[in-house]
Amino acid sequence: MELRDKIINQFQLFIEDDTKLDVLNGVFDSMSAVNSVSIVSEEHYKIIEERRQKRLKGKTVGKSWEEVKLNLRQKYGF
Incomplete structure (x- = not known):
């Protein structure tokens, strides 16, 4: 299975849980931060x-x- 498809399938399972979705949102926020000061x-x-x-x-x-x-x-x- 292509990596993209594998990740999409895993995300579909992952986002069914709101707690895990909040964690994922935090990860995406940190990945998209540009030139942010490290905490x-x-x-x-x-x-x-x-x-x-x-x-x-x-x-x-x-x-x-x-x-x-x-x-x-x-x-x-x-």
Whole structure:
């Protein structure tokens, strides 16, 4: 199935829930913002980069993508 068709089908299911629709609206708003000021501080970006570097060097343990998806499904019903 073409990616476009797959996404359209997923959206049709997704937008049946008003709560999920509100989340989706927020995502679209953030994607369409042009030259907006980030609400994330530079200090927080530095923290994230430090954590990323630790992860790349194998100094932290993460979850597999399958574990993350399972946790999201259980928590939010996606």
